Amino acid sequence: MTAPVPLPVDEAIPRLLAALAERPNAVLTAPPGAGKTTRVPAALAAAPWAQGRILMLEPRRLAARTAAARMAAERGEEPGAFVGYRIRGERRVGRDTRIEVVTEGILTRMLQADPELPGIAAVLFDEIHERSIHTDLGLALTLEVQEALRPDLRLLAMSATLDAARIAAAMGGCPVIESAGRMYPVETRWLDQPWRRPNQRGPRLEEAVATLTVEALATAPGDALVFLPGAGEIERTAQILAARVPEVDVLPLYGALPFARQQQVLMAGTRRRVVLATAIAETSLTVAGVRIVVDAGRARRARVSPASGMSRLVTVPVSRAEADQRRGRAGRTAPGVCYRLWTRGEEGALPGFAPPEIMETDLTPLALELALWGGDDPAALRFLDPPPAPALAEARRLLTGLGALQGTAITPHGKTLAGMPVHPRLAHMMAVAQERNLAGEAALIAALLGERDPLRGGAKGRPPADLALRLRGVLDPGGLEAQTPHRIDRAAASRIGAEARRLSRARANPAKAGEAAGMLLALAYPDRVGLRRPGEAPRYLLSGGRGAVMAPGDALAGQRLIVAAELEDAAREATIRLAAPLAEADLRAVYGDQISWVETAEWSRRTRQVEARRREMFGALALSDQHWREVPPELLGTALGTGIRERGLEALSWGKGAKALRARLRWAAQNGVDGLPDWSDAGLLAALDDWLVPHLAGMRRIGEASALDLGQLLRESLSWEQVQVIDRAVPAHFETPLGSRTLIDYEAESPMIRLRVQELFGVTRHPMAAGRPLVIELLSPAGRPVQTTRDLPGFWQGSYRDVAKEMRARYPKHPWPDDPATALPTRRAKRRG
16 A cells, blocks of 8 residues: 555544544535545544444446545555445445445435444535435435434535535534645636627537637647536537547547546546546546636536426536536646636626525435335425425325325335336336336336437437337347438447346347337326327327427327327427327226226307317326217306306396396495395306306306396395395385386486376475485486486476476476476376366
């Protein structure tokens, strides 16, 4: 064993050990290159309290392997002795291993298997600032274990950029140890103006990055590390740079590359190099020879669409913390320079930190882990950020549909899914496929969905959506390429095959894989079964209720039923990127218990009548649709009521009696009469089910309701007490001196009666109703208005004489006495002679 080279973090280790000797938790901050990842675990392993293994979590497989290899090399060993690692599909741990580096999901599996973590003395969360969902869950669970079962367990959070005070508070107010570190100076250079102005066309990202990289190589020494959001951008940028700087080695670095190629990139080369990397190179890794960083300023994150509940990858601007991490890569071994693909003014608009993954990603795996842990209430755990309630509820609905949850409790099937190293959707597919003798085919599909698309070529460079093409290509690349215009990424196909073999010992049959693809996808995505809508465009309604569209001309565009495995979300309709055709017989075989006949009677805006249908439904999909002939009359009435609400009360035929009754109640309400119903338009529509809908039974059109006496229906809806209140407060009639009854008009501005002048002879007190004087419209013998008055005695004494003079000339056969106040009322003309 050779003496290790001194590193900046060494000076902070005594303070860290002293803190952990007194308290179980601590936070360590140290800048990039300080050596915390390789030096701290060995120091903790030598502490007196460390009677067990030191478990260190790394966010990525490459970082876990590299950290373990570096620590082992400092001891003159290979991984698997004192230092080992465990990642998905690979284990290098021996009986004497004291330091074990693992990826984050493995800690969760260990906790679920045995919460006491026997044999573990400390858990280290390296690069905790990345805030993956596994990190947040792992920290929350270990804090509960520490409190309830293992008070001796040490927990340490480490990072170069984090909100140390907040994390320390979540860990019980533990001490924060800072290491000054050693960073060589790094000059930062921004663009003079934006490379693409908002709402204007400009160069593609790859072109802009390549141009900036060529400039950097010409003005600064050393190798260049270029940060790009994904593998696709890396490949396209590499093609541009290979043509522009052929004297430089252009090397990709991303998670899907084989480990041997990743390791070669990390070592120094014989020629000048440009390393094109994703966020994999932000932390925990040192790329030898790098003195230049070119930052495209973009990151790729998983987000769930609130509208559809679908998870998707989006490309967004980096945070300032991520930009600082990337910048620091240029100063690990010598002074460097960082070129940023944005202006200094644009930097102020960048968010301070990347949002925690738990706030934006699909929470289905988290919901399953919480159910397995027995914690149905996330608030009971010390999450740095509690999972959003709507997203968690949606995840639980999906798990319930998969049979993994009953309420919030996990089922035996759910426990099976939790033990499988894939998303619960794919785990359900694999578990059911095992029962149907399709384990190999399901494993192949699960592996393919976890890898970047291996199919190349197609219209406008985008391959068709057909999943079966990809399965054929993975199983027989040469055969597919010989028979179709498409190419297969051989490296991706190899990785898919290896992952499929890891997931299942059964081998996929090429013919069965293609035939069963739709059925198997339906098991994983019951909410993404699509039924083609009528019309020329290949538009689909998904069983979850979402709309989706397929590229015109795609080979699957004519399929009646498909299952969408990959969707690109949009405001109106998602775009189907990966799918398989689904036979209706297969859908019924898998989900027969969830397909049922639904009989509906609904108001149709298009036909303006009630449409009654019998539909065989799977989710939102109508697999068959028929007229429903024997509809219960009351359902028709309820549906017609919906149409009336939509079109308004003016669509009904209101008779005079109904209008008069409503007017009486409206006048009563305006004058403070209590205890009466609200018969305004809004009030009657709100109470439609009570007074009208029961009488619409059997009707399909609003016109059929014209036979109903709406006034009578309204009267019947009143109680006896309400009728008495109405008759007292707003009487319907005025009794004339002749003993007849005339309607009081409450639709006028004030209650009004209309009577011939002769019928009121002898009345010396003005007529009243509800304690108020009535407006009287006095009529001629022919029924034409001659005067309106609110003071009948005043009319007799005043303007009556002028009216009588005029009326005698027109109606000489009718009485026009000089003193109407003492005359007898009459409806008759004068006797002859």
